[in-house]
Amino acid sequence: xxxxxxxxxxxxxxxxxxxxxxxxxxxxxxxxxxxxxxxxxxxxxxxxxxxxxxxxxxxxxxxxxxxxxxxxxxxxxxxxxxxxxxxxxxxxxxxxxxxxxxxxxxxxxxxxxxxxxxxxxxxxxxxxxxxxxxxxxxxxxxxxxxxxxxxxxxxxxxxxxxxxxxxxxxxxxxxxxxxxxxxxxxxxxxxxxxxxxxxxxxxxxxxxxxxxxxxxxxxxxxxxxxxxxxxxxxxxxxxxxxxxxxxxxxx
Amino acid sequence: xxxxxxxxxxxxxxxxxxxxxxxxxxxxxxxxxxxxxxxxxxxxxxxxxxxxxxxxxxxxxxxxxxxxxxxxxxxxxxxxxxxxxxxxxxxxxxxxxxxxxxxxxxxxxxxxxxxxxxxxxxxxxxxxxxxxxxxxxxxxxxxxxxxxxxxxxxxxxxxxxxxxxxxxxxxxxxxxxxxxxxxxxxxxxxxxxxxxxxxxxxxxxxxxxxxxxxxxxxxxxxxxxxxxxxxxxxxxxxxxxxxxxxxxxxxxxxxxxxxxxxxxxxxxxxxxxxxxxxxxxxxxxx
Amino acid sequence: xxxxxxxxxxxxxxxxxxxxxxxxxxxxxxxxxxxxxxxxxxxxxxxxxxxxxxxxxxxxxxxxxxxxxxxxxxxxxxxxxxxxxxxxxxxxxxxxxxxxxxxxxxxxxxxxxxxxxxxxxxxxxxxxxxxxxxxxxxxxxxxxxxxxxxxxxxxxxxxxxxxxxxxxxxxxxxxxxxxxxxxxxxxxxxxxxxxxxxxxxxxxxxxxxxxxxxxxxxxxxxxxxxxxxxxxxxxxxxxxxxxxxxxxxxxxxxxxxxxxxxxxxxxxxxxxxxxxxxxxxxxxxxxxxxxxxxxxxxxxxxxxxxxxxxxxxxxxxxxxxxxxxxxxxxxxxxxxxxxxxxxxxx
Numbered sequence: 025x026x027x028x029x030x031x032x033x034x035x036x037x038x039x040x041x042x043x044x045x046x047x048x049x050x051x052x053x054x055x056x057x058x059x060x061x062x063x064x065x066x067x068x069x070x071x072x073x074x075x076x077x078x079x080x081x082x083x084x085x086x087x088x089x090x091x092x093x094x095x096x097x098x099x100x101x102x103x104x105x106x107x108x109x110x111x112x113x114x115x116x117x118x119x120x121x122x123x124x125x126x127x128x129x130x131x132x133x134x135x136x137x138x139x140x141x142x143x144x145x146x147x148x149x150x151x152x153x154x155x156x157x158x159x160x161x162x163x164x165x166x167x168x169x170x171x172x173x174x175x176x177x178x179x180x181x182x183x184x185x186x187x188x189x190x191x192x193x194x195x196x197x198x199x200x201x202x203x204x205x206x207x208x209x210x211x212x213x214x215x216x217x218x219x220x221x222x223x224x225x226x227x228x229x230x231x232x233x234x235x236x237x238x239x240x241x242x243x244x245x246x247x248x249x250x251x252x253x254x255x256x257x258x259x260x261x262x263x264x265x266x267x268x269x270x271x272x273x274x275x
Numbered sequence: 276x277x278x279x280x281x282x283x284x285x286x287x288x289x290x291x292x293x294x295x296x297x298x299x300x301x302x303x304x305x306x307x308x309x310x311x312x313x314x315x316x317x318x319x320x321x322x323x324x325x326x327x328x329x330x331x332x333x334x335x336x337x338x339x340x341x342x343x344x345x346x347x348x349x350x351x352x353x354x355x356x357x358x359x360x361x362x363x364x365x366x367x368x369x370x371x372x373x374x375x376x377x378x379x380x381x382x383x384x385x386x387x388x389x390x391x392x393x394x395x396x397x398x399x400x401x402x403x404x405x406x407x408x409x410x411x412x413x414x415x416x417x418x419x420x421x422x423x424x425x426x427x428x429x430x431x432x433x434x435x436x437x438x439x440x441x442x443x444x445x446x447x448x449x450x451x452x453x454x455x456x457x458x459x460x461x462x463x464x465x466x467x468x469x470x471x472x473x474x475x476x477x478x479x480x481x482x483x484x485x486x487x488x489x490x491x492x493x494x495x496x497x498x499x500x501x502x503x504x505x506x507x508x509x510x511x512x513x514x515x516x517x518x519x520x521x522x523x524x525x526x527x528x529x530x531x532x533x534x535x536x537x538x539x540x541x542x543x544x545x546x547x548x549x550x551x552x553x554x555x556x557x558x559x560x561x
Numbered sequence: 562x563x564x565x566x567x568x569x570x571x572x573x574x575x576x577x578x579x580x581x582x583x584x585x586x587x588x589x590x591x592x593x594x595x596x597x598x599x600x601x602x603x604x605x606x607x608x609x610x611x612x613x614x615x616x617x618x619x620x621x622x623x624x625x626x627x628x629x630x631x632x633x634x635x636x637x638x639x640x641x642x643x644x645x646x647x648x649x650x651x652x653x654x655x656x657x658x659x660x661x662x663x664x665x666x667x668x669x670x671x672x673x674x675x676x677x678x679x680x681x682x683x684x685x686x687x688x689x690x691x692x693x694x695x696x697x698x699x700x701x702x703x704x705x706x707x708x709x710x711x712x713x714x715x716x717x718x719x720x721x722x723x724x725x726x727x728x729x730x731x732x733x734x735x736x737x738x739x740x741x742x743x744x745x746x747x748x749x750x751x752x753x754x755x756x757x758x759x760x761x762x763x764x765x766x767x768x769x770x771x772x773x774x775x776x777x778x779x780x781x782x783x784x785x786x787x788x789x790x791x792x793x794x795x796x797x798x799x800x801x802x803x804x805x806x807x808x809x810x811x812x813x814x815x816x817x818x819x820x821x822x823x824x825x826x827x828x829x830x831x832x833x834x835x836x837x838x839x840x841x842x843x844x845x846x847x848x849x850x851x852x853x854x855x856x857x858x859x860x861x862x863x864x865x866x867x868x869x870x871x872x873x874x875x876x877x878x879x880x881x882x883x884x885x886x887x888x889x890x891x892x893x894x895x896x897x898x899x900x901x902x903x904x905x906x907x
Contacts (some may be wrong), residue, residue: 116776118771129780181782369877373874377874
């Protein structure tokens with residue numbers, strides 16, 4: 025267990041929409057430097073959970089603590105200031121701006137907050153280099169192929185100099201080659217000391233990167249353990265394959 | 276006192292029904308195409324002026340003029356949608372700017388054709404109806420009844436005809452509707468035409484009551500918009516109810532506060548409500 | 562912002578890399594040819610009163626200066642943050658009315674009136690901007706429209722005792738008398754206003770505003786306090802429109818209902834579309850050219866509204882980036898081809 029195992033704490037967090045419990049009384053902690061994967065069938069509440077943690081949605085009840093600070097009432101940009109960054113499942117690039125300009129926006133804010141001392145253009149170039157997009161720096165974001173837009177999302181989040189990075193399905197829609205290369209990039213990011221929480225459906229990559237996995241179903245946590253433990257968990261199998269599948273798997 | 280109040284309220288309801296009709300046109304376009312048509316007022320204006328053209332200038336029977344106008348504006352709406360809306364639908368900002376400007380273009384054309392001064396269409400029916408000690412023009416009752424008939428037809432059509440059902444499906448989920456084999460493009464074109472037609476119908480029905488002038492469309496546009504927002508964007512019953520409330524509020528304001536303020540108050544209300552609850556009072560999709 | 566010596570500023574670097582993006586661009590003048598054009602224009606503008614001292618010409622140009630400020634102020638809001646303002650005349654008109662009314666009815670000294678006019682526009686911009694914070698797209702647009710419509714109704718009927726309606730408020734004092742002094746005053750005002758707006762737009766602030774226009778959520782995720790910037794845009798927009806309106810009032814010395822009319826709001830859009838939304842210089846150009854055209858040719862006056870709005874329709878359909886985007890359309894095509902090639906190759 026890491027020294028500071030209560031880096032991020034989610035306490036009894038719930039989000040109800042009209043009749044739908046998207047996130048239902050979820051409690052878990054993440055330690056500093058961990059790599060946590062979150063999986064679960066579609067509609068399990070994973071993205072909603074991210075939206076709650078990053079402040080894009082207000083919880084119906086519950087609390088979120090980050091570095092021992094109660095951030096439940098903070099706006100998204102304030103959480104970015106504290107060190108939480110995210111990517112979006114459906115990418116949201118600044119389409120008409122160049123790749124460089126996209127990342128400079130985050131870099132600017134980071135520099136203004138004193139997290140970065142160099143000129144934002146240099147820092148942005150570094151970040152772009154890290155994800156492998158430097159050669160595209162002058163291209164309008166809307167002209168990028170899908171795989172590179174996904175990378176841009178990550179670059180933009182990285183340029184805020186976060187301590188905690190939330191990645192929402194960064195591998196979706198990528199070719200096998202792209203998956204492998206992105207996996208490397210994310211691993212490097214984690215090795216640099218950034219705590220990562222990853223939502224993913226591409227299980228191979230998710231399992232390979234994560235030290236620990238939480239499984240969500242219908243807004244609730246149904247498993248929490250190492251990738252191996254989680255794969256063998258009956259409830260998890262049932263959630264993905266249904267009761268018949270569970271019988272099939274055990275029988 | 277009570278009599279005056281009653282009288283005014285009835286007056287308000289009658290007018291409100293017509294506002295609701297205009298608002299429904301906006302609702303349909305909003306529901307099926309997710310587009311706020313800022314030119315909606317221009318179709319309203321066209322409806323009134325075509326009715327004027329046919330009934331006053333060409334001497335046709337008012338009913339015939341009304342029907343003909345509605346059909347012509349339907350066609351105008353369709354052409355408008357194909358030529359102007361369809362190409363730029365994806366850029367929301369551009370759609371808004373363009374429909375805003377197109378409304379002026381139409382207004383100016385009307386002004387060049389018919390002149391800037393007030394015009395009027397004589398009432399189709401004359402006389403008054405008395406009830407419970409109050410009285411009201413037959414013309415207004417007539418217009419109201421026709422309006423309600425149209426609304427009823429609309430509701431029935433949406434529920435029972437093929438086109439109507441298709442429109443509701445596209446309003447619900449465009450993608451799924453497409454997958455199910457509905458020609459979404461055509462439905463949207465037709466819906467837009469209907470939206471325009473409803474505005475024109477409302478105008479045609481209101482024209483024997485109010486004066487015509489080229490810029491007459493802006494006021495109903497904003498009122499329709501206010502009604503759509505208050506009424507919950509897409510809910511037909513909400514829209515009709517709100518329209519009636521609006522009509523009553525307007526008439527009462529005009530009498531108890533002042534005639535000049537009655538034009539202003541609905542919009543102050545709109546601004547207040549939109550600031551407090553952007554999803555409207557009735558809030559649910561149908 | 563402390564820059565290490567010898568290192569070019571952000572926008573200069575981006576510019577040197579040669580990218581111009583058209584609609585949505587920072588709106589840099591950048592290339593030498595454009596900078597040259599601006600210098601030539603300014604020189605000409607300065608000496609015109611000596612080459613052609615026609616009172617009528619100067620009058621038209623003074624109006625052009627006023628509307629340049631007006632258009633640029635619309636652009637910093639709609640062109641940069643994407644908050645569509647369909648009622649821009651309200652800022653211009655409110656300021657003009659406040660100047661006129663306080664000066665003629667309350668006998669306030671002109672300088673104070675002008676201050677009050679501009680302040681009222683600023684206050685209005687906050688009043689409109691605040692509810693607009695939680696609105697997007699069409700709802701925001703209609704809200705701005707509603708505010709301006711209310712103002713129009715007040716001026717044309719409900720408060721006609723104050724506004725004078727079509728007759729208007731007359732007898733406003735003026736700072737300087739005569740065409741030439743007013744010409745230079747308006748020219749200086751225009752240059753300063755456009756310069757300020759342009760500098761803001763080309764700075765990091767401008768880039769942030771553009772990001773908000775592209776995707777507000779993504780901007781928040783980058784750490785931007787979008788509320789602050791959206792309001793800033795509103796305040797800048799309203800205040801500069803108020804400056805234009807105040808000058809108008811003291812120059813024309815009469816303020817009628819036209820200053821809050823819908824048609825004036827549409828004009829702001831026409832000016833900006835012609836030049837190129839989101840560039841400050843584009844709208845300035847568009848305002849200058851169109852004003853000269855329409856004020857200059859009196860016979861066009863009746864058709865102004867028609868033509869302005871026909872222009873809007875045509876440009877939105879065929880050249881949404883305005884005149885300034887003509888060059889960039891070609892470059893963009895090149896870029897898309899390049900990517901297609903690369904992707905095809907792998």
